[in-house]
Amino acid sequence: MTEEARRTIAADVVFDGESAHRDCAVVIEGENIVSLILRREIPRGANVVELPKGVWLAPGFIDIQVNGGGDILFNDEPTPAGIAAILRAHRKFGTTSLLPTLITDTDEKMIAAKSAVAEIMPQAPGALGVHFEGPFISPQRLGAHRADLRRAPLPHHVDMLAPPAGGVSLVTLAPEEAPPGFVSELAAAGCKLALGHSMASYAQTREAMKEGMTGFTHLFNAMRPLASREPGPIAAALESSSAFYGLIVDGEHVDPAILRLALRAGLGHPMLVTDAMPPVGGSAKQFALQGREIFVADGRCVTADGTLAGAALDMASAVRNCVLLLDLPLERALVFASTNPANFLGLGKRLGRLVAGYRADMTAFDPQTIRIVATWVAGEPSADEW
Template sequence: MTEEARRTIAADIVFDGESAHRDCAVVTEGEDIVSLILRREIPRGANVVELPKGAWLAPGFIDIQVNGGGDVLFNDEPTPEGIATILHAHRKFGTTSLLPTLITDTDEKMIAAKRAVAEIMPHAPGALGVHFEGPFLSSERLGVHRADLRRAPQPHHVEMLAPPPGGVSLVTLAPEEAPPGFVSELVAAGCKLALGHSMATYAQTREAMSEGLTGFTHLFNAMRPLASREPGPIAAALESPFAYYGLIVDGEHVDPAMLRLALRAGLGHPMLVTDAMPPVGGCAQEFVLQGRTILAQDGRCVTADGTLAGAALDMASAVRNCVALLDLPLERALVFASTNPANFLGLGKRLGRLVAGYRADMTAFDPQSLRVISTWVAGERSAEEW
């Protein structure tokens, strides 16, 4: 590629996934990052995007749990077009890649979701694969998942849940509901495994982790609570340096005091997730989730009886809440939003950092408000500026 084909994005602060650098620029060619240089080293005549004064440039946010966005619910529209709408809705909040998430549904719907992801991935690098949240869940911790669609794993599910070509398959399950060896089979098939909607004991959780389960879906929510005589999955997650746990930092799903305690005590790797529903990036204030009307009000998505049903949260707000509610440095919150989820998905050598050889997925934002200014996915800048 010629020097003219290179693109340079300069910012007052560039956070590379580990450290913040002042007065630097990221140089890209095509979809890749070539180098991180000082602003004064930018060649004369270079194709330069100068970000506004005070703006930060950081790795694009990676959200591994997105039920919907832009008034689209993935369960209702498991199509390439539905995924494209969800991607666009979340990009304005700094999310440059995500896993469309299908909550408990039929085998036919699960097959359709995986097919749609496989179809769109070659054309939309922001789609990393698919997240199947269910249907192998505990009857005691279903939340808004439909009880009549909950079922036991069958042999054909291993192949059905295997990753789409070139993509990731994340499966959230209750390990105590799975037959012996099922976790190992899914891991051998290439799936990433997370515990969620589970009443697993500490021993059952540890057994699943020994078979390859490394993730925990929305830690604290929809799982056996931490107790003195039965520490359950929460203790197993926090004491393991190999665990990755999703946190919904909206001030609603988990009290900030509990999250602050988990971050102080935990040895593993926190990840910000939104558990986002259709109103994120959309206009409607209510939607139907598998026959139940859900209201989006006061920053919450709830059923008529007040049960939480996903979240009305975006990733930029989750990062901002980490700073405001959890007293975290911005740099650490950014790691939770990009580097850690990339590593969990096995993509940590390609995504989640701004260094040479990584894909040019970037988010530019105001560090005070976390208002997103612009994004780049595989080197392509968003058509819209927000």
């Protein structure tokens, strides 16, 4: 490819996933990053996009828990068109790739969701696979999931939950509700596994981790709480250097003081997740969730009885909240939003960093407000940018 065919994105600050570099540029060929260079090294006549003064360029955000967006709920529209609408809605908030998330539903709906993901992935690199949140969850920690749809796993579910070709399958389950060996079977089938909606004891959690479970879905929410004589899954997550735990940093799901404490004590890898519902990137103030009306007010999605039902959160806001509510450096928040989730999904050699050989998934933003200026997915800018 000729020098003229390369594209160069120059910024006052480029965060490569580990360090911030001043006055640098990312060089792209096709869908991949060729190099990270100093601004003064840009060849004469190069095809250069100069980002506005003060704007940062960083790896695109990766959201592993997205129930919906753009007024679309994945459970209602487990189709390529539904996924495309969700991708568009979240991209404006810096999310360049995600896992459409199906909460507890029927086998037929689960099959449709996986098929839709497999169909759209070749055309939509922002779709990384599918997240099945349930149905193998605790009746004591349902959250907004329907009790009549939760169930015990059967042998055929291993093949059903296996990853789509070329993609990721993340399964959130309550390990105490699964038969012996089920967690290890899913791990052997290539699934990424996370504990969630669970009353597992500390011992049960540790056993599931030995069998291949490395993740924790929205830590603190919908799981056995931390207690002095039964530390449960929260302690197991925080004390493990190999654990990855999703955090909903919206100031509603978990008090910021608890999150600050967890980040100081935890040895593992925090990941920002939105648990986003249809209003994110949409306009609806209420929506239906499997027959129940969900109301959106004051930044919360709740049922009529006040139960939280997902979130009205986007990834740009989650990054901003890390800085404002959790007193984190911006660089650390960016790692939570991209590098850590990429590593959890097994994609850390392809996504989550701005270095040579990685896919050119990038987001540009104002570092003070985290207002998104531009995004690129596999080297392509969104239609309304640049």
